[in-house]
Amino acid sequence: MRILVVGAGAIGGYFGGRLLEAGRDVTFLVRSARAARLAESGLSIRSAFGDVDWPAPPTITAGAIDEPFDLVLVSCKSYDLDGAIADFAPAVGPETAVVPLLNGLRHLDVLDARFGADRVLGGLCLISTKLDDAGRIAHLSDVHRLAFGARVPSQAKQVEAIAEAFAGATFESRASDDILLEMWEKWVFLATLAGVTCLMRASIGDVVAAEGADLAAAMLEECRAVADANGRPPRPSAFESARARLTAPGSHLTASMLTDLERGGRTEADHVLGDLLRRRPEAPAPDHSLLRLAYTALKAQEARAGRESWLSDA
Ligand SMILES: NC(=O)C1=CN([C@@H]2O[C@H](COP(=O)(O)OP(=O)(O)OC[C@H]3O[C@@H](n4cnc5c(N)ncnc54)[C@H](OP(=O)(O)O)[C@@H]3O)[C@@H](O)[C@H]2O)C=CC1
Ligand SMILES: CC(C)(CO)C(=O)C(=O)O
Numbered sequence: 001m002r003i004l005v006v007g008a009g010a011i012g013g014y015f016g017g018r019l020l021e022a023g024r025d026v027t028f029l030v031r032s033a034r035a036a037r038l039a040e041s042g043l044s045i046r047s048a049f050g051d052v053d054w055p056a057p058p059t060i061t062a063g064a065i066d067e068p069f070d071l072v073l074v075s076c077k078s079y080d081l082d083g084a085i086a087d088f089a090p091a092v093g094p095e096t097a098v099v100p101l102l103n104g105l106r107h108l109d110v111l112d113a114r115f116g117a118d119r120v121l122g123g124l125c126l127i128s129t130k131l132d133d134a135g136r137i138a139h140l141s142d143v144h145r146l147a148f149g150a151r152v153p154s155q156a157k158q159v160e161a162i163a164e165a166f167a168g169a170t171f172e173s174r175a176s177d178d179i180l181l182e183m184w185e186k187w188v189f190l191a192t193l194a195g196v197t198c199l200m201r202a203s204i205g206d207v208v209a210a211e212g213a214d215l216a217a218a219m220l221e222e223c224r225a226v227a228d229a230n231g232r233p234p235r236p237s238a239f240e241s242a243r244a245r246l247t248a249p250g251s252h253l254t255a256s257m258l259t260d261l262e263r264g265g266r267t268e269a270d271h272v273l274g275d276l277l278r279r280r281p282e283a284p285a286p287d288h289s290l291l292r293l294a295y296t297a298l299k300a301q302e303a304r305a306g307r308e309s310w311l312s313d314a
Contacts, residue, residue: 001024001070001071001165002027002071003070004029004065004071004073004088005019005026005075006075006084007080007084008059009034009076011127012028012101013028013131014144016075018052018144018169018170027059028043028057029060030060031061031062034135035059035061038057042054045137048139049144049170065091067090067091068092068094068096070095070096070161071158071161072098072099074088074100074107075100077266078104078106078271079270081110085110085114092115097158098115101124102268103268104187104272104276108122108151121149121162121179124147125144125147126145127144128256145172145174148162148176149178160175163175180232181234184230187227187276188234189220189223190272191273192219192242193246193254203251203253205248205249205250205251208249208251209249217247223291261301273291274299276291277291
């Protein structure tokens with residue numbers, strides 16, 4: 001199976017690197033700066049499950065793809081999706097499976113519109129990784145799970161082939177019977193985690209220590225209500241596990257969005273929080289929900305960063 005990993009960042013670099021390590025046929029679609037760094041320093045993963053140091057991993061840049069791949073793993077940020085789609089489109093042929101690993105759900109509509117829903121499977125990952133200053137992938141948690149699954153019955157054979165390709169790599173992979181539900185469940189959890197940890201600029205344990213566990217639980221309820229209204233109520237076990245993780249004393253858990261926010265870079269606020277707000281059947285009036293507060297806080301930081309960079313350019 002020829003696998004194209006779109007982006008060799010925190011997620012693509014981790015799972016792509018693990019697949020390379022397991023001997024799979026992997027190529028990374030990268031932009032010029034990342035291509036140069038990978039050519040010079042290689043792909044490095046630092047993880048409790050074992051490090052990877054892969055000198056000069058196979059890379060390709062936009063414009064050089066001249067035939068379809070069997071699997072395209074999409075691992076860019078949501079705000080780069082349109083550009084990435086334009087770049088990897090030549091890799092998608094009639095038999096290609098596109099598996100996105102982004103948080104949220106809106107990307108499915110975007111990918112469906114470009115490639116057709118029968119090309120686009122569902123996917124998600126549970127892991128915490130970031131690129132360190134040297135461009136290495138730092139794996140920060142003791143979890144590295146990837147789930148994928150068919151959204152239409154005709155994708156069953158592709159799911160089998162992907163399961164076979166992923167088996168034996170150093171991460172947990174699983175074909176899901178209801179990947180859309182799992183994506184909603186992760187979104188409900190993640191939107192709360194991102195909302196709470198970005199608003200408070202602190203870990204879950206810090207928020208609990210400040211007697212804010214009830215706020216996390218209340219935001220989780222707001223997110224669950226959106227999933228319910230969209231016909232995808234989280235299963236009780238998934239919801240209870242989310243609530244326990246979001247209110248756990250001493251927990252170091254934060255969302256990857258907090259790392260982006262603290263770096264002063266862009267965040268996926270629109271994709272993760274804004275899209276959830278948009279999917280509410282009816283907004284309260286006036287809308288003083290916690291979800292809107294968290295979204296507005298992130299958008300205000302974006303506005304501030306834009307204004308400050310405009311001032312420093314002037
Ligand atoms: N990090 C985490 O712990 C987790 C992240 N996620 C989700 O995974 C997704 C990816 O996040 P993450 O890996 O952290 O993000 P990163 O920013 O670390 O990586 C994204 C990569 O995509 C690359 N990219 C963007 N556009 C293109 C393009 N046109 N061609 C080639 N490469 C491109 C970027 O390249 P360049 O270097 O050129 O900018 C960057 O290296 C997000 O939706 C995130 O929410 C999900 C679970 C956990
Ligand atoms: C919650 C977590 C760490 C799980 O993978 C995540 O998806 C993120 O922070 O972006």
